[in-house]
Amino acid sequence: QSALTQPPSASGSPGQSVTISCTGTSSDVGAYNYVSWYQQHPGKAPKLMIYEVSKRPSGVPDRFSGSKSGNTASLTVSGLQAEDEADYYCSSYAGNKIVFGGGTKLTVL
Amino acid sequence: EVQLVESGGGLVKPGGSLRLSCAASGFTFSNAWVTWVRQAPGKGLEWVGRIRSNSNGGTPDYAAPVEGRFTISRDDSRNTLYLQMNSLKTEDTAVYYCATYSSGYSDNWGQGTLVTVSS
Numbered sequence: 571q572s573a574l575t576q577p578p579s580a581s582g583s584p585g586q587s588v589t590i591s592c593t594g595t596s597s598d599v600g601a602y603n604y605v606s607w608y609q610q611h612p613g614k615a616p617k618l619m620i621y622e623v624s625k626r627p628s629g630v631p632d633r634f635s636g637s638k639s640g641n642t643a644s645l646t647v648s649g650l651q652a653e654d655e656a657d658y659y660c661s662s663y664a665g666n667k668i669v670f671g672g673g674t675k676l677t678v679l
Numbered sequence: 680e681v682q683l684v685e686s687g688g689g690l691v692k693p694g695g696s697l698r699l700s701c702a703a704s705g706f707t708f709s710n711a712w713v714t715w716v717r718q719a720p721g722k723g724l725e726w727v728g729r730i731r732s733n734s735n736g737g738t739p740d741y742a743a744p745v746e747g748r749f750t751i752s753r754d755d756s757r758n759t760l761y762l763q764m765n766s767l768k769t770e771d772t773a774v775y776y777c778a779t780y781s782s783g784y785s786d787n788w789g790q791g792t793l794v795t796v797s798s
Contacts, residue, residue: 604783608724615776615791616716616724621784659724663783666740668714668726 573669574599574660581677582650590674592643592660600641604663607636607645610673611656619658620645652678681705681787683777688792695767695796701760701777701789709733709755714780715762717773718791725773727751729780730760745771767796 575593582588592599592607599605605623608616618627620636623643633648643662647654655678660671687699701713714729728741730751739751750763760777774793778785 602783606784610724615788616785617788618784618786621786622782627786657723661724661726661784667742668729668783670716670724670726673723 573664574662574671576658576660576671576674578672579675579677581679582647583679584650584652586650587646587648588650588676589644589646590658590660590676592645592662592671594641594643594662594664594669596641598662598664598669599638599643601665602663603638605636605638605643606661607634607643608659608661609654609656610659616659647676650678654678681779683779683787683789685775685777685789685792688775688794690795690797691767692798693767693769693796696763696765697767697794699762699764699775699777699792699794701762703758703760706779706787708753708758712780713753713760714778714785715751715760716776716778716785716788717771717794718776719770719773722773727762727775764794767794769796772796 607620609619610616623638624636635646658674682704684702715727730739748766752761774791776791777789779787
């Protein structure tokens with residue numbers, strides 16, 4: 571069982587928005603503003619999409635946004651595009667260790 | 680351009696040992712905290728551990744499943760990160776990634792190296 575809980579799947583049509591949740595505890599997501607999100611296409615290394623809850627690295631489209639409320643973080647992808655179809659993982663600092671979610675497969679219909 | 684290149688993966692029997700390397704370039708490795716993350720076939724990401732820069736003590740932290748069996752070290756003169764894996768179990772079978780680490784996130788990743796533990 572993964573330390574952070576994500577829905578196994580999510581989907582949306584091109585142009586729509588989709589939100590993926592990531593639920594942790596008061597020892598990880600709820601305790602620190604160090605939540606990050608990664609995108610992984612099949613056979614590829616993960617790519618950082620969001621860090622420190624809501625910051626975007628250079629080069630990541632502003633269609634990707636992150637937020638947090640209590641023990642739950644969220645990733646929203648707006649204006650879905652075909653290339654957004656991938657697995658998405660959340661991650662949180664948890665006091666000298668990192669915990670990941672189980673991953674969400676995002677399908678663009 | 681930041682580059683991380685893992686090597687050393689392969690097939691090993693249960694109870695055996697293997698050492699992975701991660702060659703870094705394109706940034707000041709000695710100032711960097713670096714981490715190992717693994718992914719079992721068809722499964723999600725799992726944090727293995729990290730090591731601080733030597734200016735921050737150079738000490739490692741490990742995930743519970745590998746503590747006592749795996750050792751993370753670094754050689755700043757060679758710009759290389761290592762993962763020594765002992766007492767390997769079948770459940771250690773995974774692609775192992777090295778990545779830079781900062782404030783709870785990893786912004787640069789290698790391509791990964793596959794470790795298969797099987798008799």
